[in-house]
Amino acid sequence: MKGCYCDSCAIIMTSTLKLMQERQSVRAPFDPDCPIADKDLKQILEAARCSPTPHNMQNFEILVIDDHDVLTKLGSIESRVTEVFLRENYQQLSFSKKELLRKKIGILGTEFPSSFRDPSMFSKVARECPPMPLDQTIDGSPVVLIVIYDSRKRAPDSEGDVLGLVSLGCVMENMWLMAQSLGISVRIMSDFGDKIVDKEVKRILHIPDHMNVVYGLRLGYPATSLAKNLRVRREVKDFTHRNDYDGKGIE
Ligand SMILES: Cc1cc2nc3c(=O)[nH]c(=O)nc-3n(C[C@H](O)[C@H](O)[C@H](O)COP(=O)(O)O)c2cc1C
Structure with a gap:
């Protein structure tokens, strides 16, 4: 296997990954x-x-x-918020930190107004919600x-x-x-x-x-000062498939 593991390359690699891990959406x-x-x-x-x-x-x-x-x-x-947005956004939401940590995908519903979290309201919200x-x-x-x-x-x-x-x-x-x-x-x-x-x-x-x-x-x-966002990601093994779609993920 080729690759440079000298001290300066190791520092660049660590800091590049750290930069990517720390990048976040600031709302x-x-x-x-x-x-x-x-x-x-x-x-x-x-x-x-x-x-x-x-x-x-x-x-x-x-x-x-x-x-x-x-x-x-x-x-x-x-x-204007559309009904399509509300429905598809809803599919990405978790309703507790525990749920989000389990799913490891999506965002917390509390980041949106409560009317964005109630599917029975979506048509009405899309019709009546004032433009933003x-x-x-x-x-x-x-x-x-x-x-x-x-x-x-x-x-x-x-x-x-x-x-x-x-x-x-x-x-x-x-x-x-x-x-x-x-x-x-x-x-x-x-x-x-x-x-x-x-x-x-x-x-x-x-x-x-x-x-x-x-x-x-x-x-x-x-x-x-920034409130700490709960940010989740799947593990590498959850989205990788070695050599075949049925292949085991990379640990
Ligand atoms: C193509 C794209 C569009 C996005 N649109 C929005 C957006 O309109 N508003 C917003 O607050 N975040 C937006 N995001 C940010 C994602 O919600 C965010 O990257 C994701 O939830 C992960 O959080 P993180 O960026 O803090 O790691 C977008 C990200 C991408 C890649």
């Missing part, structure tokens, strides 16, 4: 008066630049929003990165451009890990990709029609 409000230093922002964008993409397509553009007035305009865009301004998720962030891609292109022969879309996830992870290593907190905002929100974001930021908004990434420093 607390950010301090609007605590800006992201330009040199840190550039490092995060450099991390995006290094991302792997199919055929090195580099199929992404990133809008860096750090102007207070533009952030305010984006914050006023309203998104994006400001509630931007929540004080001094910088929002918006990742967009050209919907007219795709990775060669990739049905539904699955491979192209995967690479937008690589961009996300590279930037997230870089931010984490700089002590900057991150939250992904999927609502930026919502059809109605996408249209408004395009209008405000003059993004051409053929470019699709995939997600927003808010960066910042928490305004309050």
Whole structure:
């Protein structure tokens, strides 16, 4: 077996894994008066630049929003919760810490309003729940990165451009890990990709029609001390299959 186990490689390996293990979604409000230093922002964008993409397509553009007035305009865009979201979100919820620790997948239901946890209410909630301004998720962030891609292109022969879309996830992870290593907190905002929100974001930021908004990434420093999230993961043996789907997982 080849591989370098010298002291400096061992340190890099340990710290890379530690960085990945400690990366987390920070949903607390950010301090609007605590800006992201330009040199840190550039490092995060450099991390995006290094991302792997199919055929090195580099199929992404990133809008860096750090102007207070533009952030305010984006914050006023309203998104609506759909019944589909409520139903599919419900499938990922656990209703106690014990249940979540047992399942090792999903999130705690208490992270959502109680009406999101009652399937008998979903149609009514989707119909009557007031629209939510994006400001509630931007929540004080001094910088929002918006990742967009050209919907007219795709990775060669990739049905539904699955491979192209995967690479937008690589961009996300590279930037997230870089931010984490700089002590900057991150939250992904999927609502930026919502059809109605996408249209408004395009209008405000003059993004051409053929470019699709995939997600927003808010960066910042928490305004309050962080509550410890209960974060669970399956064990490696639970998702690996040695040599055959029926093969034993790697311990
Ligand atoms: C593609 C993608 C979309 C996500 N969308 C959101 C989102 O809209 N809001 C949010 O708070 N977290 C979002 N997340 C974060 C996940 O909920 C989170 O990664 C997961 O619960 C694991 O928690 P951790 O990031 O703290 O490890 C998203 C993550 C990914 C990869």
